[in-house]
Amino acid sequence: MHLNFPPPLLFSVFIFFLSHHFPKSMSTDDVQFSNCNPSFQCRGLGKIEYPFWLDGHQPRHCGSPGFSLHCRNGEATIGIMHRKYRVIDINYNAQVLKIGTINNGSKGACPHPNATIDPSLMSYTSKVENATFLFDCWQYEDHPRSYGFTCEMDDLQRPSYFVVNTSLANELGSKCAERVVIPVLGTVAQALLNHSLDVDGL
Known part of the structure; x- marks a missing residue:
């Protein structure tokens, strides 16, 4: 279902997909959005496009609230419901965001609290x-x-x-x-x- 837009290592590598109707990109002809195409790229994610924006490298108006990405040491993260997740891939055509949990504890630590998302922003795919x-x-x-x-x-x-x-x-x-x-x-x-x-x- 899509929503319209308004173990050692076990818990660090579980991946889930979120789907979202990404709005159409802002016009590149608009002067306000001319600085929304940074040359900076975070690892294998390629160019960051609307509704996402790269905090520290793009102005806030380049993306939508709740879709800011952070890139540190080559790894992109996104904050969802007060938790950070590792961004593995963004498929703009399929409108799918692939994320994984971040293991902040020891290698074999027990899991984090329940993972939840904001249903007003995204929903889980059927997979x-x-x-x-x-x-x-x-x-x-x-x-x-x-x-x-x-x-x-x-x-x-x-x-x-x-x-x-x-x-x-x-x-x-x-x-x-x-x-x-x-x-x-x-x-x-x-x-x-x-x-x-x-x-x-x-």
Whole structure:
């Protein structure tokens, strides 16, 4: 659905897609927007176009509120609902923004709080599904419809689960202290659940 415009490494590499009806670019003939095409590029993103604007390299009027990008050490980030995400790709023709979470903690740290977006700006594409991460569990139980792993809490490796099925998440969740719901690509979720992908392969 589109809205109109008005594990070691596990949590750092989960990618999800956001879709948005990008408005048409501002006219390049307009003098006000003549400085909106900077030569500066942030890694592989190419030219930053409307509704996005590159903070520190383009004036605010070059983009739309809520769509400012920051480039530091060659990595572009965007702030969504008070959280920073890594910008992996922008497809202007398909109107898809591909982002991933940023791992600010230790390599095997447990996940961040729930990831949410502002529905007035963007929506998830149909390729995304909600997954539940259960962590700080009392013990590990092998279950065919879950992916078990460990993550670090308070310097201890704690049993944890990745689950897509809500009823199973509730069942296993009774044995865990914390749960996080986060959007992930359906293909990644299924690859983890059928064990054709593990956290070392991400």
